[in-house]
Amino acid sequence: MEQPVIISGGGPVGLWLAAELRRGGVDVIVLEQRRAIDRRSKALTIHPRTIEVLASRGAQGPFLDEGLHIPSGHFAMLDERLDFRGLATPFPYTLALPQARTEELLQAQALELGARVLRGHRVTGFTEYPERIVVRAEGPDGPYELPAAHLVGCDGARSTVRTTAGIGFPGTPSTVYGWLADVYLDSPPRAGFSTFGPLGGLMVAPMPDGRYRLVGVSPDSLTTTRPGRLTLAELRDKTIAVAGEDFGMRDPQWLSRFGNATRLADRYRRGRVLLAGDAAHQHFPAGGVGMNVGIQDAHNLGWKLAATLTGRAPDSLLDTYHDERHPIGARLAEHSRAQTALMSSFTPENLALRALLNDMIARRPAFNEDLAQSLTALAVHYPATAPDAHPLTGTRAPDLAFTGSDSKLFSLLRADAHLLLLPHDAGHASAPDRPGLVVRTGPLSRPPAAWADVRAALIRPDGHVAWIGTEEDGADLATAAQKALTASALPPTV
Template identity: 45%
Template sequence: MDTGVLVVGAGPTGLLLACELALASVRTLVIDKRPKPHRESRALNLHPRSIELMDMRGLAGRFLAAGRTVPGWQFAVSLKRPLDFTALDTRHPYALLLAQARTEALLAERARELGVEIRRGHEAVALRQYAGGVETEVSGPGGPVVIRSAYVVGCDGGRSFVRQAAGIGFPGTRETMTAVVGDFAVADHAHNERARRNGVLVSRLEAGLTRYVVMDPRRIRVPSTEPVTPEEFRSSLVRVCGSDCGIGDPRWLSRFGNTTRLAARYRSGRVLLAGDAAHIHFPVGAQGLNTGLQDAMNLGWKLAATVRGWAPPGLLDTYHAERHPVGHAVTTGTRAQTLLVELPLTEQYADPARHLCELLDTLLDIEDVNRHLAGRISALDTVYPPTAPDADPLSGRRMPDIGLTTAAGPTRVHELLRDGRFVLLGLGGGQPPHTAATPASSARARGVDAQGHGDHPDLTDVSEILIRPDGHIAWATRATDPRDLHADRAGALTAWTGAC
């Protein structure tokens, strides 16, 4: 075997997945067909749950230092009022404006620190599964090579070769509208406010560049396969907002559409999919890259446990069971948002659609409405299905990053997750301190006793919690009798961290 896991694609999803596998001591190789990392950036932001993931691995400082935070994000770009993330229960109640190229550079840096090899200029061109592994034929600068690995993960974007080679369907809906994006060096920003008022999305990037995203009613039916010319971009800007905003030569121009697809399965034998290889949609709500990072975090520890031979039965299949519904919610949710973008641009519905958007804007003033939609877009409300019928209602939910007082001093939940192991958290209440129960689990779960639960309303009465490496709650109990507690805990540890 050449490597434990071959990750195809060094985009954000593949890089974070490689970090997670390497953290769990799995030999990991990443290949990417591009000789160099992308210079241009499609995505420009990280949402709160993605920042929390970085925090769990001690990376939030690097990411926050590289970008700029804003208090919220737009639900559908045709609504005027942005979602307010400050209402959410998180230490990171903001969106981080950070160009995708920077996100990828930070993740690649971390992957290298963890010993991951990244081979650029290497394209996966054929793939064959056999009983004990996968053979992938890779075309590289030195000619074709075959890489044998226990598993392959396709993180190779929307046109995923891996998905096709594994015979996984990609059903969905076809493109009905497109938009154009362009990055320009702009000396005078006086026109930007007017452009924004007219529905152009304007973002200041690094190195003096400004991004404009234009949805020109006369051009939204042009297929995304048709290249954008600087002249087209300029005349669309003038048509939409009455000025060309002083743009010069473009650094990057692209046209993108609302084709929406979701892989039928996230796993076929020893081949798995994550990120855009598994789901694509219009970038409204800015969820694509963020969802890919969250796929990677869910898959990493499960695949590592499988490769290392201690995964409880069925663990790897919970990746599809947990993440496919999230992919479904994101793709249907972005279709709904896209309709709110598309209708005001179509002659027939423009007028009522504008009224609908105004109405929705008034609804966003209601705190609960804001919290509900912000929870969805930020991915803080993601709950995985319970694994047992009698599971505590906390099971599957995201563990809040509460402050804790332990024998070693003050800490918080996300700090305890740095090494990617389970955390078995005793929440005091008079029990004697414990360490992580069974011999098999003690290496995979860290036992921590804390005094109190930071007064978090969801944790009242909870005596112990088993937190998964991805920050979701595996198991929780409210038992206080030491014998019940011991039996429950031992059962949970065996179910989650393996019997051997």
């Protein structure tokens, strides 16, 4: 029997990875120490790129149905929100959906695909061998061992997997402790409410079940010593100090604090051990991006790990996971630190800087779009290995439409196959799908300007462009396509 992949951690990152591995034909066991899903929802925001990820597997439906659609986002609690409505995506908005519900949906999907999710089980260590890794775990019946092909740590910032593997986690400790609460409000403020001034900053966001999330910082947040437990009385006092009223808050469901400790794993892979999500990167939760970056880690890793284990690609493909996602983690740290600086200073100088940035967002659409693209991960661009690669190589492919068809690109993506687009070659219309490759011929309907010269495109399972062909000569294009397919460890016949 083929050895499974073991995932330590059954949060959104581990559950999405489990589903991707099952789609790729790999057995998977998720070990999660919590016996039940935590009803306190650390994450609330699902960003546009993550909705695209869900859509690429046909899993977006319940999230779109249940989440609150919010066509904007915040950067550092600035008064001017980033406008998402003009973003080049089918989903120009965020979804407000409690993490508990996100986990329920992702767990149901993983189980339906055949993943094993063992709750009340935790990884305690492992021993790595050339051909396998033996994972030590503890469950309700005591300690046990499981052989596996790989172990993936999706077990948070205090990751046992990362620590046992000896992977460094350098960074900086917390110097700011914000506060958050999920409460009911009898007199809620307007949608998208935020305020910032000398006495602190506050954001209020609606939740689908009628509660509201309050997130704030204040001058007494600037400390290296974690404050004690947040109480409703303290929350009320802070809210009144910053906003002038408490909005009729009552019945708190969750009161918590969070710090700005920022760390990044030295390596996302060491042998048969890999890291994803908070196990790989820790940061101040500015902009609500943490869960999203973690799911996108899993989306990058899932198809690569499945392809290597099923023999569709060499083991070296797994090294590209670190090469591509580690820079994203570094950029995440940079952006969260920048936002923290803007949210943790209450001096006249910082208020003047915030006013300047507010003005730029309001008056300069290009600046708004650049920040929005970065925050939502729509701008993620993996580096091309070939020096003469087309500029689109490494970018996320848009949801391209096809002339005379209702199907779009996202619906054609699969975890176990690359997608070859031949928009100018109707002669291949009868080309059959084959293992590891789906072929789609026919012209594109109103393609973006950047795709005007594209005569062939190879799209990876995660939706990023592996290769673009622009050769006018059919023979030259076929030769280039064969080289691209070979480089991707796919059948070279076109």
